[in-house]
Amino acid sequence: MRLLIALPLALTLVAGCGDKDTSDDSSADDSGTEVDPCPGDVDADNDGSCDAVDCDPTDAYTYPGANEIPYDGKDNDCAGDGDLTDVDGDGHDGERAGGDDCNDGNPTVYPGATEICYDGIDQDCGGNEDTNDCDGDGFDGRGENAQDCDDNDPEIYPGQVEIWYNGVDNDCSGYNDSDYDADGDGDDHEDYEEGTDCDDTDPLTAGGNPERWDGEDRNCDGVVDNLDIGDGVSAWFGDRGNQDGFLGTGLALLDDYDGDGMRSVAAGGWGSTDSTFDGVVYVVDPADEGASFINAATFTLTGGEGTYFGMTVANAGDLDGDGYDELLAGGPLVNNSGGVRLYMGSLIAAGGSTGAGSGVTLMTGNNYVGFDSAGVGDVDGDGVDDLAVGTGWWATPHVVVYSGADALDGGTLSPVSALSQIDGPNGTGGQTVGRLDYDGDGLKDILVGAATDASGNIALVPGPDASSGELVSTGDLDRIRGSTGQRLGLTNGWMDDIDGNGYPEILVRAYGADGAATLGGEVMVIDSSLLLDGDQTASNVASFVVQGTVSNGHLKTPERTGDHDGDGVEDLLVMAVGDRELVNVAVLDGDTGTRATAWVHFSDEVIAGGTVLSDESDVEIRSENDDDLMGFTSAVGDVDGNGKADVVFGTPNASATAGGAWVLLSFLDE
Structure with a gap:
């Protein structure tokens, strides 16, 4: 059986040789006679190709038409092109033939071929089956050190110059979902899709951002420096649960007690402890985040029962020269008939909480002093700043000026030991303001409001009179007089010689004037050099007038x-506060629907003079809520040390009459 089976297989193999007859070179014609395929010649290697045409008659695998055998050193098909050394036809000889093609069976693999990343094949015969830097830009696209966000493009890598708005993250920064957020603030440029960013080069500017007082339109509403007090750096609120009441009625900008670069703020609230009206004064640091006063306070003074402590708060200056500002704080029922205490800056810097009686000195007077107090500068020329306490708008004008040197000695001071006592003959008083030298004699002078229940006037108290040891009547002093119903002198202020003539400018408030709206009020700027010749009517000598536009x-x-x-x-800050400013202190809260607003008129406008409307301003600052009385008190000064004056606003009627205070920083021209 094996033989029978093997025989057909052998016959099949012989038949399969085709034209490669290995037995002999003969063939048969039709008659059966064998015919020699190479008459006159031979086929020595029996490859079916006569030696005459066989390029290698000694090799049965070499003849015309034979299949090429790569890398055997022979021209197997006798085509005259030599050995087959580039099998895949990619133009590169295989390595077995001494060439540089690392895979001569794949036409896509050869030196210089484009590398296809991450496929496990070394397309360019570089020696690595794969690379983590596919595009050759020097940054890996995968692996432990992967940084390249597009490893197929050599123009995209970390540190590359970003080309914005081309749809490509060239520098692999990765912070933009699209390529339309050049400043990385999360808001696309307003020209693209859903973007609302009107300045895509500045991360502080984006649609819906809080405004910033810097001369730029930060929220992209089309208006520059259109501010809310909520855009400020810090805010503090009274807490009705803590029985806070009317915090911000007293307000002062103090010193940087902890060296963090931010000046502290003192806020007084006479209504604290509800029905007993003990009052409180908190000192807070704008560097800390806004919070309730009681939680944010670095220093706290608590008043005695029923004293209305915190009705007045003022910066007394650094009386003892230790580098810390002292604080004045008081109330109209402190010591029964009113008083103001001096608190040393070192006590405030130490922090903590203490009673109102910890003041080094109590300064008293008549008719409920403690509605008003002021550091008035050195009126007597002894080198120590002096102090004033008064009744403010509560009663007939009554201001007592005390020596700062005496106050440092401690104890209780009464009018009999004062530098002077300034009283008005009739009507109600107003704010006492000092530290200006309106007459140019080198001593600090004082402004005292008088007759503020009618036309009103501002008495000019020269330093020699303020330190005379005498009883001084406002009726005997030179005055800035108001017109019928203006109520001059309720609050007063001054500017530091903006026109360069050597004399400060006095700020006169006409509380009862209509201005550009019913009871909108007016603010007048008067050069104090015009007051050296005696009484003047404010409207006659004012060089610049701002008319209120809020009813x-x-x-x-x-x-x-x-x-x-x-x-x-x-520059000149003006504020429309509202109609609840001068009511009985027991009912300060109320609802009149007035949203307090402040405006800034810059120095070039004020110096140019004329009459303007309050809202004709490049800067507008609005309160958070109706009737919060933003600006009832305010303090201007450089809070953060950047060389620009900032503003602290008191809002004593905010938070359901618990009160509050806000700090708004200026970043203009930065």
């Missing part, structure tokens, strides 16, 4: 102005 706004200014834009000249 019942009663336009006013802070006690001191400041240089908000850093040009070296002070």
